[in-house]
Amino acid sequence: MSFGFQVKNNTVVAAISGEVDMNIAGLWREALERQLDQSVARNLTFDFSRVSFIDSSGLGVVLGRYKRVISRGGRVRIIGANPQVYRILQMSGFGNLMDIEQAYAAGIAGGELR
Amino acid sequence: MSDNNVAVRAVQPEEERAAAFGGLLNEVSLDFAARGENVALARSLVAALVANCREPVWDITVSMLEEIKVAVSEAVSNAIIHGYANAAKQNVRMHLWQYKYAFVICIIDEGVGIADVKCAMEPDFTTGAEHLGLGFAFMNSFMDEVLVDSAPGRGTRVTLIKRLAEPLRKV
Numbered sequence: 001m002s003f004g005f006q007v008k009n010n011t012v013v014a015a016i017s018g019e020v021d022m023n024i025a026g027l028w029r030e031a032l033e034r035q036l037d038q039s040v041a042r043n044l045t046f047d048f049s050r051v052s053f054i055d056s057s058g059l060g061v062v063l064g065r066y067k068r069v070i071s072r073g074g075r076v077r078i079i080g081a082n083p084q085v086y087r088i089l090q091m092s093g094f095g096n097l098m099d100i101e102q103a104y105a106a107g108i109a110g111g112e113l114r
Numbered sequence: 115m116s117d118n119n120v121a122v123r124a125v126q127p128e129e130e131r132a133a134a135f136g137g138l139l140n141e142v143s144l145d146f147a148a149r150g151e152n153v154a155l156a157r158s159l160v161a162a163l164v165a166n167c168r169e170p171v172w173d174i175t176v177s178m179l180e181e182i183k184v185a186v187s188e189a190v191s192n193a194i195i196h197g198y199a200n201a202a203k204q205n206v207r208m209h210l211w212q213y214k215y216a217f218v219i220c221i222i223d224e225g226v227g228i229a230d231v232k233c234a235m236e237p238d239f240t241t242g243a244e245h246l247g248l249g250f251a252f253m254n255s256f257m258d259e260v261l262v263d264s265a266p267g268r269g270t271r272v273t274l275i276k277r278l279a280e281p282l283r284k285v
Contacts, residue, residue, distance in 0.1 A: 022191045023150030053157075053180075055187040056248040084180040091255065092248055 003028050005035045011043040012036065017050030020058030029061045036065070042074035049080025049103055059092055066097060077101070136214030139167070143209040148194040148202045148223070156190045156208050157183040160219060167212055181256035182217070182276060188249040189221040189272045197225025197270055216258075217276045224269040231262045 001018030012035055016028060036044070044065060048054075066076045076098045081089060086102050094100060132138040144159055146152040161183050164174060186208075193206045207222040228234045235250040253260045259275035 019154055021150070021153050021187055022195060023153055053183065053187075055184050055191065056252060057191055059248065084177065087177070087180075088184065088252075091252075 003031060005031075007039055007041050010041045011045050012039050012041045013045045013047055015047035015050065019053035020051055020061075021053070021055050022057035025057040025061050029064065032061065032065050036068060042069070042072065044069045044074060044076045046076075046078045047080055048078055048082075048085055051080075051085050052082070054085050054088055056092075059088070059094070062094070063097075131211065131218060132213060135216040135218070138211060138213055140212040141210065143207065145205050145207050148198040148200075148204055148206050150194065152206070153187055153190045153194070156206075156221075157186040159208075160186045160210060160217075163210060163212060164217060178276075182219075182274075185253045185256045185260075185274050186219060186221070188252050189219075189274060192249050192272070193221055193223035193225065193270065197223035197227075199226065215278050217278070219274040219276075220271060221274070222269065222271045227266045227268045227270055228262070228264040229266050231264055235260075235262065 001016075001024055003014065003016035003024075006013045006015070014032060014035070016024075018024070020028070046062060051058075062078070069076050077100070078089065078094070078098060079101045080103045081100055082103050086100060089095065089100050140163065142159070142163060144156060146155065161179050164182055165179055167174070190206060190208070194200060194202070197206075198204055204224055207220075209220040209222070211218045235254070236247075250260070250262075253272070253274060257274045258277045259273075261273040261275075262270065263273075264270035
């Protein structure tokens, strides 16, 4: 499990891999906050293409950062969600708050489901 | 106690539920320190048991496995974060029974307990800004039955039940 950041086109791209639960939530939240503090980019994109699992602890981190970015006029997106992660995001109502893009089927076949 | 205390043991069958759910096929219990890294251990153990159940062969889908994993993850996270207030000094106990027609998973802590269980199970109930109050909502949507037995100072026992219909295919 690891996470990292890239900044491009006025957007912080936050990638995280593995299982996003309470074990990683605190560290990831702190890292995201530091990144957002440092960056002048307005928008935030979560790259979930390597996320295999997420629960409410992970969703809490996403929602907290969503509130911060939106309050400053930015936009939040999630990309690369696998079908299970996508379902959890939609069930939680995140689809009403932000754009959520599913992973391409080919990418999933080559990655998570093997 | 060592820093990360994990013990897995198979225990003797319990008779009561067995009859109602068509007979007990497998039983496992796991006792682990209330630490974040053990949440993955708990849900992976349950997923491995559900995915590998052989008798009879149920049509276990990827979605169903994921749903059970999320429900277990929420219950164990609650025990660690709320029951033990992230103190990691005590253990969480998980018990899994695989019956012919159901999986039953108990997650037990000896933490602070819940004063108003009904209120805590409401979708919007939350104890902190970063906690969404989705834990019980996920448990309720993904499992067929969620039982919570708790009182202040007496810990919490969450029972998750996933019923299995008639086998869709047999080998």
